[in-house]
Amino acid sequence: MxxxxxxxxxxxVWHYTYLSFCxxxxxxxxxxxxxxxxxxxxxxxxLSFTPEMLALDPEGFSIRWYKILxxxxxxxxxxxxxxxxxxxxxxxxxxxxxxxTLLSVTLGTLAxxxxxxxxxxxxxxxxxxxxxxxxxxxxxxxAGMFLFYAKLNLVAxxxxxxxxxxALGLPFVVITVTSTLVxxxxxxxxxxESLGSTPANNFFKIxxxxxxxxxISGSLFAFITSFDEIVVVLFLGGAxxxxxxxxxxxxxxxxxxxxxLAAATILVIxxxxxxxxxxxxxxxxxxxxxxSPA
Numbered sequence: 394m395x396x397x398x399x400x401x402x403x404x405x406v407w408h409y410t411y412l413s414f415c416x417x418x419x420x421x422x423x424x425x426x427x428x429x430x431x432x433x434x435x436x437x438x439x440l441s442f443t444p445e446m447l448a449l450d451p452e453g454f455s456i457r458w459y460k461i462l463x464x465x466x467x468x469x470x471x472x473x474x475x476x477x478x479x480x481x482x483x484x485x486x487x488x489x490x491x492x493x494t495l496l497s498v499t500l501g502t503l504a505x506x507x508x509x510x511x512x513x514x515x516x517x518x519x520x521x522x523x524x525x526x527x528x529x530x531x532x533x534x535x536a537g538m539f540l541f542y543a544k545l546n547l548v549a550x551x552x553x554x555x556x557x558x559x560a561l562g563l564p565f566v567v568i569t570v571t572s573t574l575v576x577x578x579x580x581x582x583x584x585x586e587s588l589g590s591t592p593a594n595n596f597f598k599i600x601x602x603x604x605x606x607x608x609i610s611g612s613l614f615a616f617i618t619s620f621d622e623i624v625v626v627l628f629l630g631g632a633x634x635x636x637x638x639x640x641x642x643x644x645x646x647x648x649x650x651x652x653x654l655a656a657a658t659i660l661v662i663x664x665x666x667x668x669x670x671x672x673x674x675x676x677x678x679x680x681x682x683x684x685s686p687a
Contacts, residue, residue, distance in 0.1 A: 433654035493558035501566025509574035549631025562615025573607030
């Protein structure tokens with residue numbers, strides 16, 4: 394956006410200085426991703442740029458690490474251990490993330506409906522408790538979950554892992570749905586009730602279509618939180634609860650190969666796609682509420 398003609402020299406200097414600082418911060422945050430993505434296509438067996446890659450020689454690039462990630466060992470090199478643990482980790486991560494997301498969306502949406510009403514008692518206290526997993530250090534949360542779930546025999550089970558990830562994803566759903574309900578016109582539901590509509594019918598026919606962008610945004614945040622989570626998995630997961638982040642962690646400790654970078658690249662792409670979807674839904678929600686996107 395161009396500056397107005399009446400802008401002073403000092404204001405222009407501050408404006409461009411601010412933009413340069415923001416660009417530097419963005420580069421600092423994105424720089425590790427810039428390194429990871431091309432390294433995942435290396436034809437070498439180590440985490441380094443080969444001379445062929447630096448010379449942009451096609452022989453220096455390969456998709457062998459993505460094949461190993463999918464369990465195809467035909468292109469595996471001698472120094473690489475090719476197993477099906479990566480495929481198992483992908484499958485388990487998706488299953489746990491989907492199950493925990495469904496629970497988070499269900500519980501979070503119901504909680505947001507109650508917290509959005511002004512006559513809700515202890516509303517601020519309940520909200521603080523629901524979003525506490527976002528504030529408390531994750532390692533403390535994981536230790537507390539381990540002590541609690543151990544008494545319920547839920548440690549080293551997929552059920553315990555799903556419940557734990559549900560607690561981590563719940564704050565995102567509560568916050569996004571509650572913010573969407575702030576501008577909701579409750580006169581619509583009151584009018585429906587005066588015509589004999591039931592509360593369940595009001596929710597599915599009136600409220601849910603209007604707050605759908607917030608619900609979907611919260612579900613995407615909950616999904617990516619569960620899919621990328623590693624600390625809780627290390628505390629609660631057993632040998633059978635192998636997820637993709639846990640396999641990446643084990644690979645870093647035991648065998649450093651570009652397969653880890655291939656998995657990291659897929660996670661980066663997945664995160665970018667989900668965040669782009671969230672932004673599009675946010676703009677759609679603004680249009681539905683009559684707000685012009687900035």
